[in-house]
Amino acid sequence: MISPVSPSVDRDLLIVAAVCLAVVLVALALAVLVGRWWLRVTDARRARLVASARPWLVQLVAGDDEDPVVVERLVAVDPRTWRALEPVTVAMLGKVRGEARTAVVGLLERRGSVERAMRGVHRRSAVVRARSAHLLGAVGGPGTTAQLVRLLGDRDLEVRAVAVRALGRLADPMSATALVHGLLRTPPLPHHLVMAALRQIGPAAVPPLLAAVDRADDLVRAQVAEALGLVGAVATAPVLVVMLRIDHSTEVRLRAARALGRIGAPVSVDDVIAATSAREPLALRVTAAEALGALGARRAVPVLADLVGDPVHWVAHTAAASLAAIRPDGVAALTRLAGRSGSAARHAQEALVAANAKRLLATVRP
């Protein structure tokens, strides 16, 4: 045995360390237990408060006529109960229509929720701003669009996203220009949300979109093309055809082809057919082949039938699927191909089987 050479640890230090550690561990264990207790208590209290007023709320949305007694009861519930009930009420807004919706909006207005939301969009807290935007999008009303448009420039991405969704729900044509500008700004708004909102707004979104088709940024032009397709404005097909023909960006041409397929404009068939040429980029060829199926033009059938024999898998696969969508000529061409041998036959067989399954799916999906 040798004498210890390790730095001798002071006994007092050891005791202090042990006590500190014990205190920390106990504190953490207590935090877990207190957290559980607190959550249970608050959940139970919230459930109790909601349960006390929910029957009136259900009565309000279920009643054929607005029952003034029910409304007055809900207007008169104490602030604590309303705080618990308000999220339930707001959630109900998305599930009801017509008179029931009007009744719920009226209740929210009388309880001051809408007014609070109008003030809330100016608050420092991003959570409050987002929550307020969400409520304003659900209730609508005078001045709401302007407040939400202002939030498109919010410093917080989440708030901006909620504002876009809210504007989409309102589908107010007044917001179209601001939403299109949202695609152009840096950093931009979430594109897919903006495009979904523009789709909900509909034809009123077309003028600001057309004003942005010649922006220098490839991505912006691509999104504009996509949005035009989603809006479904047939009159914009010539613009999209030009984009498909001459734009230097493959992404823009690809989205223009997809948009033309969505719109279903017969004027574009020849240009979409041209985009399937072997000289074109692969992604564009695949998208154009898909668009031809959506367009459903009979004169695309021979082109698609040729493409089913393309050596590139995804071109052949997409062309076969598109043929299956063109009835009856496309299906007839597929049937002829399926009877032959080689990869074209296998693609044709697959497409015929998939088309049957797809038809079945369409009958059960909403």
Added chain:
Amino acid sequence: MTALDVISTVIVVANWFVLAYFLLLNTSYLGLILLAVREFRRHLRRRPYAGFDEAYTNPLTLGVSVVMPAHNEEATIVESVNAMLALRHPLFEVVVVDDGSTDGTFEVLRAHFGLVEVPRVVPDDVPTRGAITAVHAPPAAVPLVVVRKENGGKASANNTGINVAVQPLVCMVDADSLLDPDALLAVARPFGDDPEHVVATGGVVRAVNDSTVVAGRVTELRMPRTWLARTQVVEYLRAFLLGRSGWSALNALVVVSGAFGLFRRDVLVETGGLDVDTIGEDAELVVRLHRWLRDHRRHARVVFVPEPVAWTEVPESLRVLGRQRRRWSRGLAEVLWKHRRMIGNPAYGAVGTLALPFYVLFELLAPVVELFGLVALVVGLLLGAVDWAFAVLFFLVALGYGVALSLVALVVEEYSFHRYRGWRDLAVALVVAVVENIGYRQLTAVWRLRGLVDALRGGKAEWGRMTRVGFASAEPAGGPVPGSGPVTHPGEVVPDVR
């Protein structure tokens, strides 16, 4: 100075080194947990207006192909597929890849879904091992494809699924996983929020042992009955949920669990899919993604989504768990060796400068240091070279900090997702937070060390596999399934040399 003095000095220095290492290791974890707390706070606050309903109706929401590789999963496959088919998403398909099962995996699927063979041309976009023998689909309106192929391993089965997938996003899930109903919408959401940059997202994996499952849904979550599984519940919580959330906040997430990960199909194809020769194929894929993206100067993100959850059975026997941890450790070593050029390399951003060095120092080498420290302490005490007070301090710091870390994880869970609602579950979790640091941790260190040795020795990789006996269902989904029923026996390892 005698030789004994020199040995003693070395032992003492080693002990101080190990002590400092433990402090640094646990402090790193604490830092990751704090980052995770910030992420959770943001996630929970946005939950009321997350916009899942809009995502469901948005025509631009990207379609998802859910790929489920299955090898001898007869007991749970029907319930798992039913659960996948019931997920909320506007456009998705389920691709089951039966990787040469020798049990009734395919037969139960065929009987339940009325599968028929269909013609299918499958591209070879990513490499696979083992030829496809047939492709089946139900004649009814169900978006399901079942691919039968020769046994080629999990990575190869996943690659086959990628080839078969027709949607732009590919979700890889284990055949024994159950997903929460909104799980697909949630993990796909970052792709919509930031479509130009997000290339992959990872979801949380939690233990489902002994919880009640009805129609493929976890309806009542309980702590497992065995202490081994209970320990893994806390371990998964600390290391997977909190650790990965922390890395995601640093844009340095390098592990997306193979049990629940979503990838852009085009990027998977460009990078060659999963490596069929690596054990830790899920981690290898993500590290390779980071490497490829940086090498091609593409700014991209891999995002971790803390909720909803994929539920999976965790091993309930030491033998199975030991094999699993050996495999993980060997896989990690192989991934780090393969991508050693990235370690500490600023060209790879936070992945190169933070995540990979962390994995080398605190994951790969942790069992070496931990066991070395234990041995050094014991030898030091036996030789009388180490002061007993130092030994106690060492023990307190190593054990106490570990317990504190687990308790912090429980606190975070309690104030954020609080999935386990019962007081008994909470009491069990508190006990586990302490006992996992005594015995379990050291045991896993031994297994991980063996995995590291396996990696150093090389040789053929041996796959361990749990034999599933089914979820603890209140009732079977869609009629009786052979072998389904409550989990009553721990899984057994069936060596599956691939």
